[in-house]
Amino acid sequence: MKIELLTLYNYRNYIDLNLKLSPNINIFTGFNAQGKTNIIEAIHFSSLGISHRTRNEGDLILWGKNEANINIKFSKMDINSILKIKIKKNTRKELNFNGEIIKQKDLPGLLTMILFSPEDLMLIKGSPLMRRRFIDIELSQISKIYYNELVQYNRLLLQRNNLLKKIRENKNLITMLDTWDEQIAKKASFIVDKRIRGINDLSKLAQKTHYQISQDTEILNIKYNIYNQGNGVLNNFDDLFSFYKNILKKHRDNDIYRGSTSVGPHRDDIDFSINSISLKSFGSQGQQRSAILSLKLAELEFLKAETGEYPVLLLDDVMSELDTNRREKLLSILQDNNVQTLITATDKSLFNIHPKNKFFKVDKGIVSE
Template structure:
């Protein structure tokens, strides 16, 4: 998979932009605030229909503009395709694939990308929601069914929580219909997560061994705070029973305490819990291994590597990790990298340099 060109109209600080992208490594360089990350963000919006930086569409529009546009021309299994997205300050997005209007959920999985930002280095130490989001988006890019079920589950969960608030203090809450559907979808989501995690664990351990010279094993465990005796819940019958058992607690707290929206991932280096006892170096190596395994996972599911988006992460990694990352992607994966320093790429072959400056771009080194 590769992106051939990108067009922007009134997106962030770009009034108008049209760039062609090299099939290997594209380095976007310039000072902070020049618009490097805006280009990466636009590609990611072309992937899933929304930004990784904001939930407010109007944030992505040029100042005083009422609309913005993103056009990504790419090849998937050697077939040319085009994603065209229009963003409006008021009203829903307009998303088109090869000039046919589609929904946001239909866009997922069309253009596969993996994005790696400095915030991702906090993935292990951060909140469970960030780890769940990572796993859910990785699976969603390779399974439209999973993404649809996840949307349905979250919608039902919100409805159940609304009922818990409306019936606060009352004993008889009409939840049976919601609980049956929630249990069914929860079972599907957890089974798919566990199935995917088996593949990811094989890949992440392999990547981590490459990065550490075979000195450390790395595994990801799946956790459920509501499980009993460390046994994972993954059948619809078990989820339904737990929803009934937890009803008094849910009624009191006015929220649902059982389900995949509460689950978490735990990273282990051999038997060491990296969140609690891992060094910063071990945690960063684990996250880097995770991102590299994400590339391999998507390739194993869809048949080709996704496009890799690296948003100023090289400056956050030490020299050994930078070299390992660049060695892995070089001549293998189309990669768009933002940086303020092009020193790391001067000896690499097949690199396209694009300077970003005040809403304009210039090809070549300074």
């Protein structure tokens, strides 16, 4: 997939930006707070319809304006398309794909991309929520069904939690949980089954890359961890469905007392280990960063295998966080595989002159080659 043209109107600090991108590596340099990350954010927002920096879409609109526009001209499997997004204050955004109005649920998968930001360097040490969000974004880009099932699961979860609170006041409502638990168990089983398969595939790809990065000394393993699984083996949807029906019933009294659902995919986690030793507990900072880099490179191959071509890679201010060897390894892989990449950095000297590198300067919302 390649983005040819990005147009921003009244987005963050951009009044009117028309940016023609190279199909290879695009490097944006400049001082902090000039608008480099805003370009990354706009493209990432176009992929999922959510910002990785704010929950308030009004923050994306230039101060004093009532709406912002993101237009992206891109090619996917050699088919040209145009995606237009209009963000308005105090109302829903408008989405238009090739002249047709679409809904939020239709957006994931149109633009496939991977974001690598400084926050991702905390993926291993950070909260389980970060790791769950990581795999959900990955799978949502290759499967609209997965995205829709995840949305429905979260709605059911909210409704079940509301019912649990009501049961504390009226015990006669407890029989209603049987219906909710059946639906929750089905959605949970579908989601976790897909997550397990996705993590297994990513683990194999990341393991191969990490072995090379570590000069054949470290074996990286990534494993999906089902909350409260115990010693049982859950190999497929049927196993998971039986597990969730039983465990939801087992924890019912506790859930009523807490007023929330204590088991399900919203409680699961992902474990990283090197040579069978936990990276979160015992890995050095260098090992953790190498593992994250291996994971991001694995994402490229994973999405290519699922969609038929590489996604766009967004590297937001992470090059300075990588040492010279990791940085050169990353750029070499991207150049060799013609992965369209957008990189932001404050220091241009981090990059060598290369025929596939296109440099931009960003200064107070003005972008120039």
